[in-house]
Amino acid sequence: MIIQKSDNLRISTFDPENFSFGNTFVDHMVICEFENGKWGEPKIVPYGPLGFSPAMMGINYGQACFEGMKAYKDKDGDVFLFRPEKNFARINKSASRLAMPEVTEEMFMDGIKTLVDMERAWIPHGEGLSLYIRPLIFATEEILKARISEKYMFAVVATPAKSYYTEPVSVKIAEYYSRSANGGVGFAKAAGNYAAAFHPTRLAMEEGYDQIVWTDDSTHQYLEESGTMNVFVRINDTIYTPPISEKILDGVTRDSFIQLAQSLQMNVQVEPISVDVVMEAQKNGTLREMWGVGTAVVTTVFKSFGFQNEKYDLPELSDEDSYALTIKNKLTSIQSNLCEDPFGWRLKVEKNN
């Protein structure tokens, strides 16, 4: 790996007590270019803009996908990634579906570990604090032909993140719009999936909701995901989440929640959840909790949901009574090295700089 150090470091201006997520970037980034059928040598370069033409294929035809993962710092200053091999496998699943070249494990893992190691001073320590890491692959050939690009860039940027507490949200169960379809790209972290969800989400927000619970595109009868998170429903003392499919993204947080719930002796059923079952449980008072899970905020608890122009409130549970928050606490403790890691999920980032 080629390392070009910045001679204009911004780390001294970073205030871990006061920063905003997503627009404060660490001093360096990883880039690697694909040309003539192969990836070149990955480089660490100063963070900054890249020069591209508006004819670049990635922005015309949407050949672009990404990942979202985090690095956590413990009280001794040790830094850990969480299940990064899952993100590596998934970026290549996304890339293949979008006819893009797969990245090598070495590029992905060494690129991220080297960047995180160099930028450890940017990782805030404390509850809900982490470094959000965004690997991405996009088509860079500058040609207006609607075909598979012959040039790509793999890049990794990172931004300090905080998610102390997220307010419970109100969600609308989708009855018209869809996030994904049979034979489509819903399982991939395709950039275009986000673009396609923005307009329906804005409409739901105009109706007073925070997010959409996506349902299957053919019948709108089965819950799929919530916004850009996987969804869980608790009826009585059983947790349900739909099985992953080509329409449902295989979330790392979802998989971790299922394993943790089982290890906490909770009853978990991975099976399709119909809107009818949710409505029935709502009517007979057995619907206890609904929530979304993903890397960014770990868990978003639902306070109410809308269906067919009616809004229904969910019970307010204490942190101890909430399965969602009990599992979330366990997960964040493992991520931040506050407890044992029986699953072997943490990967320590060694100090080499």
Ligand SMILES: *Cc1c(COP(=O)(O)O)cnc(C)c1O
């Ligand atoms: C990224 C993403 C998730 C969450 O995946 P994690 O690996 O848990 O972060 C869920 N659904 C969609 C559509 C996503 O893009």
